[in-house]
Amino acid sequence: MSLNSSDSAIYSLISKELIRQTDGAELIASENYTSDSVMEAQGSILTNKYAEGLPRRRYYGGCEFVDQVEQLAIDRICELFGAEWANVQPHSGASANAAVMLACLNAGDKILGFDLSHGGHLTHGSSVNFSGKLYNPVFYGVSEKTGLVDMEKVAEVAEREKPKMIICGASAYARDWDYARFREIADNVGAILLADISHPAGLIVSKILADPMPHCHVVTTTTHKTLRGPRGGVIMMGQDFPNPWGKTNPKGVVRKMSAILDSGVFPGMQGGPLEHVIAAKAVAFGEALKPSYKTYCEQVVKNAQAMAEAFMNKDYNLISGGTDNHLMLIDLRNKDITGKQAEIALGKAEITVNKNMVPFDTRSPFVTSGMRVGTAAVTTRGLVESDMVQLVEWMDEAICNYENESILGNIAISVKTKMSKFPLVS
Numbered sequence: 481m482s483l484n485s486s487d488s489a490i491y492s493l494i495s496k497e498l499i500r501q502t503d504g505a506e507l508i509a510s511e512n513y514t515s516d517s518v519m520e521a522q523g524s525i526l527t528n529k530y531a532e533g534l535p536r537r538r539y540y541g542g543c544e545f546v547d548q549v550e551q552l553a554i555d556r557i558c559e560l561f562g563a564e565w566a567n568v569q570p571h572s573g574a575s576a577n578a579a580v581m582l583a584c585l586n587a588g589d590k591i592l593g594f595d596l597s598h599g600g601h602l603t604h605g606s607s608v609n610f611s612g613k614l615y616n617p618v619f620y621g622v623s624e625k626t627g628l629v630d631m632e633k634v635a636e637v638a639e640r641e642k643p644k645m646i647i648c649g650a651s652a653y654a655r656d657w658d659y660a661r662f663r664e665i666a667d668n669v670g671a672i673l674l675a676d677i678s679h680p681a682g683l684i685v686s687k688i689l690a691d692p693m694p695h696c697h698v699v700t701t702t703t704h705k706t707l708r709g710p711r712g713g714v715i716m717m718g719q720d721f722p723n724p725w726g727k728t729n730p731k732g733v734v735r736k737m738s739a740i741l742d743s744g745v746f747p748g749m750q751g752g753p754l755e756h757v758i759a760a761k762a763v764a765f766g767e768a769l770k771p772s773y774k775t776y777c778e779q780v781v782k783n784a785q786a787m788a789e790a791f792m793n794k795d796y797n798l799i800s801g802g803t804d805n806h807l808m809l810i811d812l813r814n815k816d817i818t819g820k821q822a823e824i825a826l827g828k829a830e831i832t833v834n835k836n837m838v839p840f841d842t843r844s845p846f847v848t849s850g851m852r853v854g855t856a857a858v859t860t861r862g863l864v865e866s867d868m869v870q871l872v873e874w875m876d877e878a879i880c881n882y883e884n885e886s887i888l889g890n891i892a893i894s895v896k897t898k899m900s901k902f903p904l905v906s
Contacts (some may be wrong), residue, residue, distance in 0.1 A: 502904055503701065503896045504830040505871055509679065509807035509854025510651070513710045513861065513904055514760070515767060522710050522760035531750045534742060546755040552759050556765035560685045562693055563716040565641040567737045568761055569745050569753040570713030573678040573702035577603040578610060580698055580715060583744025584672050584725065585644060587614050592643040592671070594629070598807060598839045599652035599799075601676060618643065619895060622839050628655060630652065632673035635738055637663045642727070648696070649676030652836050652852045654788075654803035658682075659695040666697075671807065672725060675699045677712075680805045682706030682856075684688040686777035688804060695720030706806055706856050708773075709764025712757050749852075754848050780806045786865035790872035799838055807854040811838045816881055819848030825882035826851075829891040830899075831875055863901040872900070 490902040501513070509645025511730040526546060535547040535554075570576035578764055585591070591611065593604030593866060597891040598621035602609040619639045620634040632634060644668075648662045675692035676874040681701040683689045692699050692760050699716045722734040746753070767773060773847040781804075788803045799813040819835030837843075838850035855868065863871075874891050881887040 487533060495598045503831055503899060505895055505899055506857035507833045507853045507855070507871070509834075509852050509856070510702075510705050511854075512704055512706070514704075514708060514710060518710055518760045518763045520902050521763045522809065524741065524759060525758050526756035527754075528760050529755050531755050532746060532752045533747075536585075545582040549587075549755060549759045549762060550753070553762035553765060556769060557714055557716065557761055560765055560768055561699070561716055561718075562691075563673050563699070563718055564760050565720045566714055566716045566740055567711075567745050568714050568758055569750070569752060570700075570715060571757075572711065573601075573676070573700060573713045573756060574603050575745075575749060576603075576700040576702075576713035576715050577674075577676060578699060579744035579749040580674055580741060581611065581615065581645070581744075583740045583750045584588070584698075585615060586614055589645070590616045590618060590639055590641055590643040591645045591647060592618050592620065592634075592641060594646040594650050594653070595621040597837045597841055598622045599650045601649070601651045601678075602675070604647045604649070622653075622800070624840055627839065629653070631658060631661050631665075634662070635668075636848070638665050638669045638671065643671050645674055647674045647676060649674075649678065652677060652807065652809045653800075654798070654805060654808050655800050656689050656804045657692070659690055659692045663695040663756075670725075673697050678702040679705055679807065682773070683781065683805055688777055688781055697721075703761050703764060704749055706777065707764060707768060708776075708779065708856070708860065711758035711763055712754075714761070715745070717741075739828060779864065780856050780859045781866050782865055783859050783863065784808065787853065787855060787868040787872055790869045794872065794876050796876075799839045806856045807852060809838060809852050811850045811851060811881070813849050817882055818843060818845075819851045819902075820846070821882050822851050822879055825878050825888060826875060828885070829878040830869065830872060830887040830895040831878070831891075833881070858902075861899070861904065863902060 514795045529546050530540050530544045531546045554566050557566045565606045591605055594600030596606045603611045606612045620637050623630045642700050648657050675696040678701050680689050700704045701714050703712040720736050720738045723737050743854045763801045784803045784806050788808050799809040823835040833853050835848040836852040837848045843849045878891050
């Protein structure tokens with residue numbers, strides 16, 4: 481029986497969401513469009529199968545085919561990143577980070593993360609998140625003058641606080657990361673170095689941005705965003721190694737980090753893996769191994785830089801003065817509009833962004849002084865640099881007239897007309 485016949489309410493809502501995604505310009509930096517093949521795998525019969533454990537080491541029978549599916553996902557992600565080991569089971573990037581911390585830390589251990597208000601992530605020590613509730617967080621941030629991570633300050637805080645884990649990575653930072661310098665700092669204080677590359681992962685495998693694998697003990701990522709796969713997470717290591725921070729087992733053997741991290745995922749964090757999602761991950765990883773994917777990622781960055789320049793030409797204040805990746809963080813205080821007001825107005829104009837705190841923000845996270853904009857999704861649909869300039873024209877007009885429903889409605893018609901020429905990827 482079709483979904484339309486069995487549950488018309490859900491079918492109707494899905495149909496409306498399809499129209500919303502098709503009609504509008506998607507500029508939320510953490511979103512992208514998957515291929516039909518990825519969605520087909522995720523909607524497959526694999527959703528029926530329980531498979532607690534790892535390939536060839538399951539707690540359930542009947543896993544011979546899902547073992548092969550999961551192993552393909554592992555092999556492909558390791559090939560993509562040049563990793564020696566990977567666990568593809570985390571349900572999300574947050575789950576991946578939680579599993580790493582559970583495996584490597586004890587409650588109350590100190591972690592040094594990137595301040596959420598400066599562009600970090602909830603799971604890097606925010607007080608409202610498990611990472612800030614279970615562990616003892618301290619933070620580094622960006623320079624108020626440059627908008628760049630202040631590496632000397634990172635070293636200073638690490639030396640003073642002696643964290644057990646240092647986290648590099650962000651959800652709203654437009655520049656590349658100096659993983660080698662972070663490793664020097666981590667080694668100096670005896671800390672585990674975790675790189676969360678959820679946003680720039682695709683740009684890293686395309687060799688556009690710096691590679692964390694040679695420098696970071698553990699690397700986590702989501703599988704959507706620039707990787708353009710289903711929503712999910714992965715944990716990786718460039719090279720497996722005996723855990724120097726943990727205790728030996730009763731036989732006096734030091735455990736490998738891979739075994740410790742595997743146990744952090746299962747049974748530590750979650751039960752049965754979502755094998756239908758893992759199949760979709762494997763499909764996306766296979767797509768990312770093709771030459772066309774590198775071309776796509778190169779265009780993502782070209783589009784972001786064209787958009788950043790267009791914004792700056794209209795006197796928008798971009799944190800750090802530009803971008804190296806797929807996103808930009810824009811301080812709207814000189815435009816006399818809040819991030820919340822901008823998000824609402826742009827939404828009425830069929831342009832989707834998210835409000836976002838900016839460094840040294842004086843407004844609450846529910847209002848904010850800025851917005852975050854990204855180019856991964858619109859690039860998937862085929863838009864190029866000239867299209868970014870046009871989008872900025874419309875965005876500026878909407879922001880300058882954010883209370884004028886007539887103008888916002890006219891912009892929405894223009895956006896829909898333009899996006900109708902760029903179908904969702906298939």
